[in-house]
Amino acid sequence: xxxxxxxxxxxxxxxxxxxxxxxxxxxxxxxxxxxxxxxxxxxxxxxxxxxxxxxxxxxxxxxxxxxxxxxxxxxxxxxxxxxxxxxxxxxxxxxxxxxxxxxxxxxxxxxxxxxxxxxxxxxxxxxxxxxxxxxxxxxxxxxxxxxxxxxxxxxxxxxxxxxxxxxxxxxxxxxxxxxxxxxxxxxxxxxxxxxxxxxxxxxxxxxxxxxxxxxxxxxxxxxxxxxxxxxxxxxxxxxxxxxxxxxxxxxxxxxxxxxxxxxxxxxxxxxxxxxxxxx
Amino acid sequence: xxxxxxxxxxxxxxxxxxxxxxxxxxxxxxxxxxxxxxxxxxxxxxxxxxxxxxxxxxxxxxxxxxxxxxxxxxxxxxxxxxxxxxxxxxxxxxxxxxxxxxxxxxxxxxxxxxxxxxxxxxxxxxxxxxxxxxxxxxxxxxxxxxxxxxxxxxxxxxxxxxxxxxxxxxxxxxxxxxxxxxxxxxxxxxxxxxxxxxxxxxxxxxxxxxxxxxxxxxxxxxx
Numbered sequence: 001x002x003x004x005x006x007x008x009x010x011x012x013x014x015x016x017x018x019x020x021x022x023x024x025x026x027x028x029x030x031x032x033x034x035x036x037x038x039x040x041x042x043x044x045x046x047x048x049x050x051x052x053x054x055x056x057x058x059x060x061x062x063x064x065x066x067x068x069x070x071x072x073x074x075x076x077x078x079x080x081x082x083x084x085x086x087x088x089x090x091x092x093x094x095x096x097x098x099x100x101x102x103x104x105x106x107x108x109x110x111x112x113x114x115x116x117x118x119x120x121x122x123x124x125x126x127x128x129x130x131x132x133x134x135x136x137x138x139x140x141x142x143x144x145x146x147x148x149x150x151x152x153x154x155x156x157x158x159x160x161x162x163x164x165x166x167x168x169x170x171x172x173x174x175x176x177x178x179x180x181x182x183x184x185x186x187x188x189x190x191x192x193x194x195x196x197x198x199x200x201x202x203x204x205x206x207x208x209x210x211x212x213x214x215x216x217x218x219x220x221x222x223x224x225x226x227x228x229x230x231x232x233x234x235x236x237x238x239x240x241x242x243x244x245x246x247x248x249x250x251x252x253x254x255x256x257x258x259x260x261x262x263x264x265x266x267x268x269x270x271x272x273x274x275x276x277x278x279x
Numbered sequence: 280x281x282x283x284x285x286x287x288x289x290x291x292x293x294x295x296x297x298x299x300x301x302x303x304x305x306x307x308x309x310x311x312x313x314x315x316x317x318x319x320x321x322x323x324x325x326x327x328x329x330x331x332x333x334x335x336x337x338x339x340x341x342x343x344x345x346x347x348x349x350x351x352x353x354x355x356x357x358x359x360x361x362x363x364x365x366x367x368x369x370x371x372x373x374x375x376x377x378x379x380x381x382x383x384x385x386x387x388x389x390x391x392x393x394x395x396x397x398x399x400x401x402x403x404x405x406x407x408x409x410x411x412x413x414x415x416x417x418x419x420x421x422x423x424x425x426x427x428x429x430x431x432x433x434x435x436x437x438x439x440x441x442x443x444x445x446x447x448x449x450x451x452x453x454x455x456x457x458x459x460x461x462x463x464x465x466x467x468x469x470x471x472x473x474x475x476x477x478x479x480x481x482x483x484x485x486x487x488x489x490x491x492x493x494x495x496x497x498x499x500x501x502x
Binding site for chain 2: 027036079083219220229243
C-alpha cells in the first residue's frame with residue numbers, strides 16, 4: 001500500500017464509524033446555534049453533580065417544580081450526559097478499535113487475513129496427513145512382494161509431501177504475519193492521530209451541548225424555584241440570604257456540612273471547587 | 280445513541296426569558312449575592328435616587344426598554360424576588376403598578392407615618408427600616424414601640440393597600456442612605472384582561488400577610 005493511500009482510507013472509516021455521533025451532535029449544535037443559545041463562560045460539567053443534587057432538593061420541596069420544560073430539559077441533559085460518559089469510556093480503547101474494527105476494512109489487510117485462515121487450514125490438514133502417514137509407516141511390516149513395496153513407497157511419498165507442505169505453510173504464515181505487522185505499523189500512526197482528532201472534536205461538541213443546555217437549565221430551574229412558595233418558605237426558614245441561584249444554594253450547603261463527619265470532606269471539597277468555578 | 284429532543288418555539292422563548300431574567304438579577308447584585316442587604320444596589324445607595332437608575336442603565340443589558348422608566352425597569356428585574364408578584368411575569372407586573380420611583384432616605388426620615396392615608400408600597404433596596412407603632416395615637420403620653428426591622432429585599436406598606444385604612448405603623452429609615460423603590464397598585468387597571476393578575480396578586484398578599492401573622496403568633500407565644 002502506498003503511503004498516500006492511507007489517510008483517505010482512515011478518514012473514510014472514521015466518518016462511517018462515528019457517523020451516528022457526528023449526525024446527532026451536529027443536529028444538537030445546529031439547534032443551539034439556530035436558536036442563538038449562548039455557551040457559558042464557566043464549565044457547567046463540573047457543576048453537574050451539584051445541579052442534580054439541587055434538582056432533587058428542590059423537587060423534594062416542591063413536587064411541581066421539576067415538571068414541564070424543567071423536567072424535559074433535565075431529562076434531555078441526563079440522556080446526553082449518559083451518552084457522553086459512555087462515549088468517553090468507549091473511545092478510550094483506540095488501539096482495540098484500530099485492530100478490531102479498522103484493520104479488517106483495509107482490503108490488503110483483509111486479503112492477508114484470508115490467506116492466514118486458508119494457510120492455517122492447509123497447515124492443519126498437512127499436519128494431520130503427516131501424522132497419519134507417520135503412524136501408518138511405523139505400523140507397516142517389511143514388504144514381502146512388489147505390491148507391498150509399491151504401497152510402502154506411496155505412503156512414504158504422501159508422508160514426505162505432507163511434511164514438506166506443512167513446513168511451507170508454516171513458513172508462509174511467518175511471512176504473512178510479517179506483512180500484517182508491517183501494514184499495521186504503517187497505518188497505526190495515521191489512524192491513531194486521526195482518531196484522536198475525531199474523538200476530541202466530538203467530545204468538545206458534546207461538552208458544548210451539555211454546557212449550554214445545563215447553563216439554561218440552571219437559570220430556568222432557579223427562576224421556577226424563585227416562584228415557588230415552598231422554596232421561598234424554605235429559604236426563609238433556613239435563613240438563606242441571597243438570590244435564588246446555584247451559588248446561593250452551594251453556600252448554604254457548605255455552611256451546613258459537618259466536614260469532620262466521615263465521607264463529607266470530598267463533598268465539601270467538591271462544592272468549594274464548584275464555587276471557584278462560579279466565581 | 281441519543282436522539283435530539285425537539286423544543287417548541289415557545290419553550291425556546293421560555294429558556295431565553297429565564298436567561299434574560301437571571302442576567303438582569305446578576306446585574307443587580309454582582310458582588311455578593313449571599314448578602315442581599317449590602318449588595319442589592321450599592322451604586323444606588325451611593326448616588327441620589329435620580330442618578331441611581333442611569334448609572335445602572337449604563338450597562339447595555341440593563342438598558343430600559345423604550346417607554347419604560349429606569350425605576351420600572353428595576354422593578355421588573357426584582358419582581359421575581361418580591362412575594363407580592365409571585366407567579367406573575369415582569370410584563371404583567373408592569374400592567375398593574377403605577378407611580379414607580381426610586382427613593383432615598385436619610386437616618387430618621389419617614390417613609391410613612393401611622394395614620395397616613397395612602398397605599399404606596401416600598402421595596403427596600405439598601406439600608407434598613409424600623410417600623411414603629413404607637414399604642415394610642417390620640418393620648419398625650421403615647422407609647423411608641425419598635426415592632427419590626429426591615430432589611431433589604433423586603434417589602435413594606437402592603438397592608439394599607441388591602442385594608443384601605445390609615446397606616447397602622449410608621450416606617451423610618453434607620454440608617455443613612457436607605458434606598459427603596461416606591462410603587463402603588465393601580466386599581467384602575469383592573470379589567471377583564473387583568474382579572475387573573477389581580478387575583479394572583481391578592482392571593483400573594485393574603486399568603487404574605489398570613490405568614491406575617493404566623494410569625495407574630497410565634498413571637499407572642501415565646502413571650
